[in-house]
Amino acid sequence: MSFTEFRFFLFAAIVILAYYLLPKKIQWLVVLAASVIFYLTYGWRKIIFILLATWITWATGAWISNVYQKEADATTAKKRCKPVLLLSVGILIALLLYAKIGSWVIETMTQLLEFQQLSSIEIIVALGVSYYTFSLISYLADVYWRKDQAEHSYFRLLLFTIYFPKILQGPISRHKYLAPQLREFHKFDYREFCYGLQLMIWGYFKKMVIADRLAVVVNTVFGTPDAYAGSHFLVAACFATVQLYCDFSGCMDIAGGFSQILGLKLEANFNHPFFSRSAAEFWRRWHITLGTWFKDYVYMPLAVSPTLIGVSKKLRQKFGPRVGKSVMTVVPLAIVWILTGLWHSTGWNYVVWGLYWGAMIICSNVFAPEIKKLNRLLHINTEVGSWKVFQMVRTFLLFTVGRILTVPGDLAVSGKIFQKLLFDFQPAVLVDGSLYTLGLDRPNFILGVLCIFILWTASMLQEKGSVRDRIAGCNIVFRWAIYYIAFFSILIFGMYGPGYDAASFVYMNF
Amino acid sequence: MEEKVLKVLQEECPEVDFFASEELVNDGILDSLTLTTIIAALTMEFGIVIPYEEIIEENFNSVAAMAAMVERLSR
Numbered sequence: 001m002s003f004t005e006f007r008f009f010l011f012a013a014i015v016i017l018a019y020y021l022l023p024k025k026i027q028w029l030v031v032l033a034a035s036v037i038f039y040l041t042y043g044w045r046k047i048i049f050i051l052l053a054t055w056i057t058w059a060t061g062a063w064i065s066n067v068y069q070k071e072a073d074a075t076t077a078k079k080r081c082k083p084v085l086l087l088s089v090g091i092l093i094a095l096l097l098y099a100k101i102g103s104w105v106i107e108t109m110t111q112l113l114e115f116q117q118l119s120s121i122e123i124i125v126a127l128g129v130s131y132y133t134f135s136l137i138s139y140l141a142d143v144y145w146r147k148d149q150a151e152h153s154y155f156r157l158l159l160f161t162i163y164f165p166k167i168l169q170g171p172i173s174r175h176k177y178l179a180p181q182l183r184e185f186h187k188f189d190y191r192e193f194c195y196g197l198q199l200m201i202w203g204y205f206k207k208m209v210i211a212d213r214l215a216v217v218v219n220t221v222f223g224t225p226d227a228y229a230g231s232h233f234l235v236a237a238c239f240a241t242v243q244l245y246c247d248f249s250g251c252m253d254i255a256g257g258f259s260q261i262l263g264l265k266l267e268a269n270f271n272h273p274f275f276s277r278s279a280a281e282f283w284r285r286w287h288i289t290l291g292t293w294f295k296d297y298v299y300m301p302l303a304v305s306p307t308l309i310g311v312s313k314k315l316r317q318k319f320g321p322r323v324g325k326s327v328m329t330v331v332p333l334a335i336v337w338i339l340t341g342l343w344h345s346t347g348w349n350y351v352v353w354g355l356y357w358g359a360m361i362i363c364s365n366v367f368a369p370e371i372k373k374l375n376r377l378l379h380i381n382t383e384v385g386s387w388k389v390f391q392m393v394r395t396f397l398l399f400t401v402g403r404i405l406t407v408p409g410d411l412a413v414s415g416k417i418f419q420k421l422l423f424d425f426q427p428a429v430l431v432d433g434s435l436y437t438l439g440l441d442r443p444n445f446i447l448g449v450l451c452i453f454i455l456w457t458a459s460m461l462q463e464k465g466s467v468r469d470r471i472a473g474c475n476i477v478f479r480w481a482i483y484y485i486a487f488f489s490i491l492i493f494g495m496y497g498p499g500y501d502a503a504s505f506v507y508m509n510f
Numbered sequence: 511m512e513e514k515v516l517k518v519l520q521e522e523c524p525e526v527d528f529f530a531s532e533e534l535v536n537d538g539i540l541d542s543l544t545l546t547t548i549i550a551a552l553t554m555e556f557g558i559v560i561p562y563e564e565i566i567e568e569n570f571n572s573v574a575a576m577a578a579m580v581e582r583l584s585r
Binding site for chain 2 (some may be wrong): 030145147295299300301303304306309312313326327331332365
């Protein structure tokens, strides 16, 4: 059951009614039951994996907590717990790898060993495996580092893991943030209900009106790369960037809006990333929960590990402070970005994509003094509006280059596209009307561009303050006019044509 | 201790105004890159090991908090 299916609306309505009409004591059980039902709609076998992963995590967390309570010496307790923690995290990662590379391993082994029986093994990919695995690892690490309390009830931890609005595409929730909210009783709040509904409508608008409309052009052009010129790819790649943003952030708005109706607040996953002035800032504003996860559980532990500090000290003595400092930035960032690429997919295109962003962020850090000097030398005032706009456009284009690396799914095709962009651009395509032959007719294409403008305007207003607060402050006629326009624009302009698969979200595959 | 810590911090991160706020991490004055630089500098200068559970906002929000942490870990 996807957020865009009609049966989801019925399901959501029943959940909201049961949540507020049944006794508050069992609110968490209502959400747990709803989440299990939601998960089961994707097949009963998938649920075994999430139940198992949660059980391993719960048992380990409870055991660590027990050791910490009984052992008087904190250092000894930590030493006792470390192997168990590593074993559990290892099992969680093994389950993740099974889902991620299981098919590839079987395929390779079948080819290498010529053992055909292997090919009959079916790999079951648990829904949301990348998201819940990371949430569970963070929970275990936090319990181990005494930054969070262990959950005593298995079913409470299961609710945190399987909570259905976030299971499809995240956010990668932290237990210490979400679990207390899931424990509390929630009274119906009309304001929260309206705000949640508004956020859901905005999410559906982004997903069904913008992302799915632009996806038609993206799929047409990237699906038959030999048939198109560089300018086609420029338009399609820019559309692919906006499409991914609207698809992913739209899903987050639907999940966040529904949670708000239940009185729950999910972590923000987006903060208008295309207003970022640098690659590093972009990744602090795009898929925020993945970025903070890598920062807290990979980057920081690596960067402050005694081994790396020791290496940094030696290099500092030999080559000076700058080299010593740089090694502490370069090594953890390189590892984080390779892992970020692999988190998305195990293909080479994602490895290169990870290296592309990693190299950019590492260079901007390591060469920050030179970049500053160059700006001074060229008399560039980095605080004027025009320079800020330039930086934002640059961020958008950098992301678009990244999309060209990943959308075709084959590095050789990506290479061909870059070649066409440089040597076979054919600018006339942009004005001779052939853009209207890429799957969207003229009115639909213009509507797509208009919607991007609406998105940009809304984002600008959101940067200046809450748009929902402003709408709430308007008179009732204007307020309801906005709601009706938004609602009917989804009904009228949403993409439902033949061959359109409303069930799939891009980030659901990760 | 506070003076010693401040000296190390100013040498390592001359661009940071450590008195701009009493919540250096929460206010975004110290980002993760600056934090790792500070942790490495304190580790090298005072010969301490800062366990990961000590790396929380409260221990790095001010010079006084960092000095208190160094003092505690030096014992």
